[in-house]
Amino acid sequence: MPRGAAFLLAQLGAHAAGRFGERVGGLGLAPPDVGLLRMIATDPGRSQRSLAADLGVVPSRVVALIDNLERKGLVERRRSTEDRRNYELYVSEAGRAALAGVREVAAAHEDDLLAALDGAERARLAELLGRVAAQQGLTPGVHPGYRNLSKRAGRREE
Template sequence: MWVTSRRQAGPSGAAFLLAQLGAHAAERFAQRVKELGLTPPDVGLLRMIASQPGRSQRSIATDLGVVPSRVVALVDNLERKELVERRPSATDRRHHALHLTTAGEQVLMRMRSIATAHEDDLCAALSTDERSQLASLLQRIADQQGLVPHVHPGYRNLSTPR
């Protein structure tokens, strides 16, 4: 029986490996958050709201690089799940200030442990120092490519949630 090594079987450049691992990590993460009744975009939006309570939907849309209607649909979904609430803005009556509910804060705490377990599983082959080095190298690449910190590019491809 003839067996090829992994390196001979197909592409092995850094860009291919990043794409392969990125797709794998995204799929695994989606499976993990599904048990909470959430999608990765839901989790990302919860994190954004938690990091700056009171932000408007428009400011979030700007950071994500999407039209405001996409954020409105995501917020509608999270509001139905009672994880987010819209409050009148103290500074502009045309805007709503977004805040996590108590249930939203609890879900976010559970998400942090899920995210830690997810990273631990994905990086199990690396030492603590290697993980730190990998994160530093990936951040340099992300910075050089002009990627917005903490914003997944998948937001631009979202369909409207139901």
């Protein structure tokens, strides 16, 4: 059985992440910003605590990341009507516009990255990688890199 797939996944993952970071950097965003915006847009009104749970990080780390998005005008915190101690998170109008730009960048990024494959091969690759990710217990749609972000990461202006 041929070996080396794990290395190729790591090599391509690092390359893809670096290129994606460069591309969204042109929009004034960092990859963690993109993931958080997408998660909030998918579930408007979610709490910081639920976001932290989904990301597998402590709530204080999410607070710093959301602070950064709020300073950029991309996210709004609103007091919960059900529990005044909590805030609900919403993507602002500027955040929605940023996400539209991200969708364009992400589509171009995927097309560039997978240019060597035809449509059927791309679909098969996505299916196989999805199976591997599920077997490894990875949360769909959540990059495991959030667990490795420093506490200062949310304070950066990018």
